[in-house]
Amino acid sequence: MVQLAFDWGAAGEARPHPTGESDAGAAPIRPGALAQTLMEEVVDAANLRQALKRVRSNKGSPGVDGMTTQELPAYLREAWPRLREELLAGTYRPQPVKRVEIPKPGGGVRALGIPTVVDRFIQQAILQVLSPVYDPTFSPSSYGFRPGKSAHQALEAGRAHVASGRTWVVDLDLEKFFDRVNHDVLLGRLARRIGDPRVLRAIRRYLEVGVLADGVVMDRHEGTPQGGPLSPVLANILLDELDRELERRGHAFCRYADDVQIYVRSQRAGERVLASVARFLERTLRLQVNHAKSAVAWARERTFLGYRLRGRKRVYLAIAPESLARAKATMRRITKRNRGVSFDRVVRELRTFTDGWVGYFWRARTPSTFLKLDQWIRWRLRCYQWKQWKTPHRRAQALRAVTPPGTRPATGGGVWRAAGSAPVKAALSNATLSELGFHSLHERYLALAAG
DSSP states (O other): OOOOSSOOSSTTOOOOOTTSSOOOSSSOOOOOTGGGGHHHHHTOHHHHHHHHHHHHHHOOOOOTTOOOTTTHHHHHHHHHHHHHHHHHHTOOOOOOEEEEEEEOTTSSEEEEEEOOHHHHHHHHHHHHHHHHHHGGGSOTTBOTTOTTOOHHHHHHHHHHHHHTTOOEEEEEEBTTHHHHOOHHHHHHHHHTTOOOHHHHHHHHHHHHOOEEETTEEEOOSSOOOBTBTHHHHHHHHHHHHHHHHHHHTTOEEEEETTEEEEEESSHHHHHHHHHHHHHHHHHHSOOOBOTTTOEEEEGGGSEETTEEEEOSSSOEEEEOHHHHHHHHHHHHHHTOTTSOSOHHHHHHHHHHHHHHHHHHHTTSSOHHHHHHHHHHHHHHHHHHHHHHHOSHHHHHHHHHTTSOTTOOOOOOSOHHHHHTSHHHHHHTOHHHHHHTTOOOHHHHHHHHHTO
């Protein structure tokens, strides 16, 4: 950890919890004297060191000013006294965020707003103070972006609800949720617990900060830009009102950020729930429900967080077909035969992707899926290597050790057919591909499933 050679403030002071005793119920906390000094908690030395460490470890792209996370400590050595004074006075104004578009798995693009590293650092410091206040009061059925919670836990909870007999699901789709958050509604929820106007003012400015796109800064009047540390917790704070309403009605549900599924016992009940919950979201939280994508369906017909459910007597998780198709599309791109990069690089890129992919999808109780992927990927790697050998002479040299003397390997008929021939399979056996760096998806799956 880089130690900054300037005064962080009152380092090491033991401060009381900013809101006193934490509440476990639904009643709003009345802002007290301690809550009015929340900004002092934000600029506390220990909190800032932790925020700096987190921002640097997360890395990420520079914002509109071009500053990198590596350059941040040096900048703070000079600028922090001024920044601290502005935060404590409530006059700090963030810089515009940089608009970046990334492809969405189902098509289209998702717009991200990348704050500067300085603003990511300040947002992280605010997040670390807000999270202990809010997280203990969130619903147990909320799993997204919370310490100790995960997508796998949400999936298992959903599976258990269906196994208990709630075989119909109300699958809610919120229309461009992060772009449609109403600032006044969100800040009203925040003001119930936060009595420090400086913190509320800083959050409002982060919500309203302009977006730089094509050299022009565009004003924001709604939404919380994805890309900053504060966005996930602000989303959870707003949607906690939905969680409380669903609990009040006695519903079984799982929510991961803006992905919401409610589990019911009949189609008719599901249709009633969808209509009433949609009214609640649109009237109370001013969020728009995408009625074309929202549905009431048999739980096994819908996907959740990349998985689907299978089985009747024993309900289990399986990989959703679209998740498998997207993974295969990525692996096709990596192993495309005309890429013009080394075989070693292809294997490294493939390993990076598949290790992460299996690390997420190992909860699927479908080992045959991973076996088939292994076979398919090995075939494509053999195609890639066969193409790289290029000339008949080099191919013959590569296969000579595994071909009986006096015979020629039958490898005609194109690259795909050649890759499936016995000599090529022998030269690039499963063991050889493992030695060259290929990680078997099935073996990794078995190791993770065994715990």
